[in-house]
Amino acid sequence: MKELKHINKYFLKYKWHLLIGVIITIVARIFLLFTPRYVKEIFTVVETYKKGLESGNSSLQAELALIIFYIIGAAIIAGILSFFMRQTIINVSRYIEYDLKNEVYAHYQKLSLNFYKKNRTGDLMNRISEDVGKVRMYVGPAIMYSINTITLFIIAILYMYNEAPVLTLYTIIPLPILSVAIYKLSKEIHKRTTIVQQYLSKLSAFTQEAFSGISVIKAYGIEPQTSANFDELSTNSKQNQLNLVKVEALFFPMMILLIGVSNLVVIYIGGLQYMDGRIESLGTIAEFIIYVNMLTWPVATVGWVTSIVQQAEASQKRINEFLKIEPEIKNTVEEHTAINGDITFDKVAFTYDDTNVNALKDISFSIKHGQTLAILGKTGAGKSTILDLIGRLYDIDKGSIKVNNIEISKHNLTDLRNSIGYVPQDAFLFSDTIKNNIKFGKEEANDEEVIEAAKLAHVHKNIVKFNNGYDTILGERGITLSGGQKQRISIARALIKDPEILLFDDCLSAVDTETEEKILKNLNQVTKGKTTIIVGHRVSSAKNADKIIVVEDGRIVQEGTHDTLVNVDGYYKHLYLKQLSEKSSVNN
Numbered sequence: 001m002k003e004l005k006h007i008n009k010y011f012l013k014y015k016w017h018l019l020i021g022v023i024i025t026i027v028a029r030i031f032l033l034f035t036p037r038y039v040k041e042i043f044t045v046v047e048t049y050k051k052g053l054e055s056g057n058s059s060l061q062a063e064l065a066l067i068i069f070y071i072i073g074a075a076i077i078a079g080i081l082s083f084f085m086r087q088t089i090i091n092v093s094r095y096i097e098y099d100l101k102n103e104v105y106a107h108y109q110k111l112s113l114n115f116y117k118k119n120r121t122g123d124l125m126n127r128i129s130e131d132v133g134k135v136r137m138y139v140g141p142a143i144m145y146s147i148n149t150i151t152l153f154i155i156a157i158l159y160m161y162n163e164a165p166v167l168t169l170y171t172i173i174p175l176p177i178l179s180v181a182i183y184k185l186s187k188e189i190h191k192r193t194t195i196v197q198q199y200l201s202k203l204s205a206f207t208q209e210a211f212s213g214i215s216v217i218k219a220y221g222i223e224p225q226t227s228a229n230f231d232e233l234s235t236n237s238k239q240n241q242l243n244l245v246k247v248e249a250l251f252f253p254m255m256i257l258l259i260g261v262s263n264l265v266v267i268y269i270g271g272l273q274y275m276d277g278r279i280e281s282l283g284t285i286a287e288f289i290i291y292v293n294m295l296t297w298p299v300a301t302v303g304w305v306t307s308i309v310q311q312a313e314a315s316q317k318r319i320n321e322f323l324k325i326e327p328e329i330k331n332t333v334e335e336h337t338a339i340n341g342d343i344t345f346d347k348v349a350f351t352y353d354d355t356n357v358n359a360l361k362d363i364s365f366s367i368k369h370g371q372t373l374a375i376l377g378k379t380g381a382g383k384s385t386i387l388d389l390i391g392r393l394y395d396i397d398k399g400s401i402k403v404n405n406i407e408i409s410k411h412n413l414t415d416l417r418n419s420i421g422y423v424p425q426d427a428f429l430f431s432d433t434i435k436n437n438i439k440f441g442k443e444e445a446n447d448e449e450v451i452e453a454a455k456l457a458h459v460h461k462n463i464v465k466f467n468n469g470y471d472t473i474l475g476e477r478g479i480t481l482s483g484g485q486k487q488r489i490s491i492a493r494a495l496i497k498d499p500e501i502l503l504f505d506d507c508l509s510a511v512d513t514e515t516e517e518k519i520l521k522n523l524n525q526v527t528k529g530k531t532t533i534i535v536g537h538r539v540s541s542a543k544n545a546d547k548i549i550v551v552e553d554g555r556i557v558q559e560g561t562h563d564t565l566v567n568v569d570g571y572y573k574h575l576y577l578k579q580l581s582e583k584s585s586v587n588n
Ligand SMILES: Nc1ncnc2c1ncn2[C@@H]1O[C@H](COP(=O)(O)OP(=O)(O)OP(=O)(O)O)[C@@H](O)[C@H]1O
Pocket: 352, 354, 355, 357, 358, 359, 377, 378, 379, 380, 381, 382, 383, 384, 385, 386, 425, 506
């Protein structure tokens, strides 16, 4: 129960709902327990009548009618109260499920990128859905059935003991056996459920990845292998489900057997006692048979509830594992910090935790507010890493990064990120309209602003050609768009934000050089007064920059402007000449 302590704060939040639920449950059980007593009453009335103590038939009918009326009345009241019992306790479990899901989701969002690299998406999804669902079972049904059992047990045993103490003893003897048997069975069910759960987790992680990468799977024609892998996983999953069903199937037969045995005990011992005259009325035996049947299910639920609690504990443990993870990147400054866009890197070194790749070894440069910096270099040189560090997606190991002459860790993290318009290398679009994808950069933007941003990113003409224009829904990851269109929508998203700092990570790689020139020309206008960093592989995207740096293996190997760098031997001049000759060969 250590892990489930986490839920206590929610119990406290909904304490009044729960208290009302508990009271209703108790009252409902009291009404339910009227039935066996009235059944005994019926026997007594009939027996008394038969003994000829009653004077007339009509009185017997009237008395029986009254008792039946009471039984029906008590059953209706117990039914109505049971409805409200569920409406309170089960509703609370749904509220807590909702709160817990939101808590986990909000926490996921705070966690750093490293967390997402270390954990598979399917696993994250499972913990927020399946595991939270299991914890709900503890919050709702487990608590409801426990109160139910305790109340029913106390009241019923009191009534029974009062009526026939010895018979009570014999009646309840089989119940602990039932409880222990169900507990053992539930434990086995739990063990097998955990295995089923693990396989479901693997299956959903696999499926999620396969569908995200469906275009690659199709392009490589590896559907048969993927299907075979899926088949293997789902066969294992099915086998485990069958193993589970086998033990689950024992549950009801075992209960029916024990109820049968208990009934026989009541009839046999009750019969003997009736013959001995220790029990006055046969009604007592009927009453006890109803008690036995009423108590069997709650007693069985003791084992079942124990298993629910164990499962919830295991699930909450998995949830807590994630909730305990502290975000690596923390906002340490609550007050707002102004950002105008001066950026300085001083001897920055950075190693990715998960791969141990020392991506940046010694990077120093500075760029003033309103200037443009271009970063070039071979693939894997560390260019994207530099951009990620400006947005503080990771914290550096050595050196310092300052924005506005203040260490970035001393900036309010939200302000820092809000001041950045970032266009990633891999444009990600949500399954939503084009308009909303662009407005993602500025939710309150109006249609004119959206169109303006799309025009600047040179994608407006493409969008209006779609039947639904800006309201065109994009498939998952925008698969209905070309790579270049996706990149340009991603650029529009950054531009509409009108941020102080614009970071373009090789975001024109999928557009032709002609469109690139047009976009760059537009960018020249928009980026006036903003600090802009363009990462690329083409000289065309760097030549107008105020400063160019060439990165190689995590270090700056060249620094200058286009005019200075084309005159020095090195990567930039080489690239320039190569791209110049490619261009002239295309023109010829
Ligand atoms: N998220 C990450 N986790 C671990 N290692 C990473 C991660 N991103 C990049 N790396 C590694 O860090 C090094 C620098 O990568 P980076 O993406 O910064 O290079 P780049 O210059 O932008 O390359 P490209 O031009 O291909 O985009 C590479 O060796 C890469 O494998």
